[in-house]
Amino acid sequence: MLRWIVWRDLMLAWRRRADMLSTVFFFVIVVSLFPFGIGPETELLRKIAPGVVWVAALLASMLSLSRMFANDYQDGTLEQLLLTPQPLYLVVLGKTLAHWIVAEVPLVLIAPLVGAQFDLSNETLALLFVSLLVGTPVLSLIGSVGAALTLGLRGGGVLISILVLPLYIPALIFGAGAVEASIMGLSPAPHLYLLGAFAIVSAIFSPWAAAAGLRISLE
Amino acid sequence: MNLYKYASPATFYPLAGKMIPFFAITSAILFAAGLYWGFFIAPTDFQQKDAYRIIFIHVPAAWMAMLLYVLMAAYAGIGWAFNARLSSMMASAIAPTGTLFTLISLVTGALWGKPTWGTYWVWDARMTSTLILFFLFIGFISLQSAIDDPRRADRAGAVLALVGVINVPIIYFSVQWWNTLHQGATIRMLGKPTIAAPMLTALLIMLAACWLYSVAVVLIRLRCIILEREQNASRFAEVGV
Numbered sequence A: 001m002l003r004w005i006v007w008r009d010l011m012l013a014w015r016r017r018a019d020m021l022s023t024v025f026f027f028v029i030v031v032s033l034f035p036f037g038i039g040p041e042t043e044l045l046r047k048i049a050p051g052v053v054w055v056a057a058l059l060a061s062m063l064s065l066s067r068m069f070a071n072d073y074q075d076g077t078l079e080q081l082l083l084t085p086q087p088l089y090l091v092v093l094g095k096t097l098a099h100w101i102v103a104e105v106p107l108v109l110i111a112p113l114v115g116a117q118f119d120l121s122n123e124t125l126a127l128l129f130v131s132l133l134v135g136t137p138v139l140s141l142i143g144s145v146g147a148a149l150t151l152g153l154r155g156g157g158v159l160i161s162i163l164v165l166p167l168y169i170p171a172l173i174f175g176a177g178a179v180e181a182s183i184m185g186l187s188p189a190p191h192l193y194l195l196g197a198f199a200i201v202s203a204i205f206s207p208w209a210a211a212a213g214l215r216i217s218l219e
Numbered sequence B: 001m002n003l004y005k006y007a008s009p010a011t012f013y014p015l016a017g018k019m020i021p022f023f024a025i026t027s028a029i030l031f032a033a034g035l036y037w038g039f040f041i042a043p044t045d046f047q048q049k050d051a052y053r054i055i056f057i058h059v060p061a062a063w064m065a066m067l068l069y070v071l072m073a074a075y076a077g078i079g080w081a082f083n084a085r086l087s088s089m090m091a092s093a094i095a096p097t098g099t100l101f102t103l104i105s106l107v108t109g110a111l112w113g114k115p116t117w118g119t120y121w122v123w124d125a126r127m128t129s130t131l132i133l134f135f136l137f138i139g140f141i142s143l144q145s146a147i148d149d150p151r152r153a154d155r156a157g158a159v160l161a162l163v164g165v166i167n168v169p170i171i172y173f174s175v176q177w178w179n180t181l182h183q184g185a186t187i188r189m190l191g192k193p194t195i196a197a198p199m200l201t202a203l204l205i206m207l208a209a210c211w212l213y214s215v216a217v218v219l220i221r222l223r224c225i226i227l228e229r230e231q232n233a234s235r236f237a238e239v240g241v
Helices: A002-015 A017-038 A042-065 A067-074 A077-083 A088-116 A122-149 A156-183 A189-217 B003-007 B009-041 B050-081 B085-117 B125-146 B150-183 B197-229 B234-239
Strands: none
Touching: A002 A017, A002 A088, A017 A042, A017 A088, A042 A067, A042 A088, A042 A122, A042 A156, A067 A077, A067 A088, A067 A122, A077 A088, A077 A189, A088 A122, A088 A189, A122 A156, A122 A189, A122 B150, A156 A189, A156 B125, A156 B150, A189 B150, B003 B009, B003 B085, B009 B050, B009 B085, B009 B197, B050 B085, B050 B125, B050 B150, B050 B197, B085 B125, B085 B150, B085 B197, B125 B150
């Protein structure tokens, strides 16, 4: 069931490649805007790079969140999924996983390239990649709760960011913190462990809360 | 005596009406007493001079902000789990008061920071987590106001508030570690004296006043919400809504 949901969502996303690409380009553009706003001083840019990349990843993942359930809601598939004997938990987990693969993994892959604009060392770029890889599941998981709660509401896109962004703060702190720690010559491991712990906790609770949210929204 | 009958909005409405004057008047008296005590009786601080006196508003407001969030989530959760309308209405009634206290504690904190720390804002763990609490209150209110159906609004708000409650400790600790990892020693709470007895008295009086004020205001707002939602029920036709 889980595999079927993931596969179906991936196929749907593949048929609409433009959506996926626009998220990636949004990410690249936002990161590239910062040097214009701050000025081209390499020293300063290198210092803010981890935070900038992480914040841009947060914003880019917001873009695709409202689409997580919206299309299925509009054509009625979501109601059918609710009626299946399988637990809704699994359905939500599958859709979250698919969202992560479609919306977040491209960002993770392109992040080292974008980070290179900020003159980061290879080691730091690798760490940026790892911290995003561990941290982005959190964004999809917590985001699924917001997407479920705002399903079918007017102004859902803006509302979802108000609901979800404050809850992203721990992921942002530990994700960017891991990279910053390595820049300052400290071990990034504690940050990554905490980030991983946060990912596991949200993997347990978020699909459950999102399933409850879906039931409420679809009543 | 069956207390459960007050879980019905129709029976709680008149009871709330009777309780409001008591809470409002007591709170006004305590506010007057607490402010007088705080501003005239409590001694001037050795290091901060009179600037510290903002503590008598700041600290009760900050306590109330956190407490009201937990209360709001608890009421919303009970309303969701047991399908208790009044409980959900209570959560919606608490949210604006909680937001107000969060805002008061942020603003008074900034005003207190200027003379003592020399800056309005520091990314200190406590201030940051209070700011996030403010965002969470705003999220709760904006989610509820975006949903037209009150039953759905109640439940969606409950899910959000409960997710927030799980997250608040995580956010609090992450912010604390974030801060201490990067800044080392901060100027936080520098020069704050161990509190003298008269100051503590004033603080506790102000806290009680804020409590009673919250109860009074929440009950008034609750009555409005009951009237709004139950205007079709025959019992409320006589009120003339």
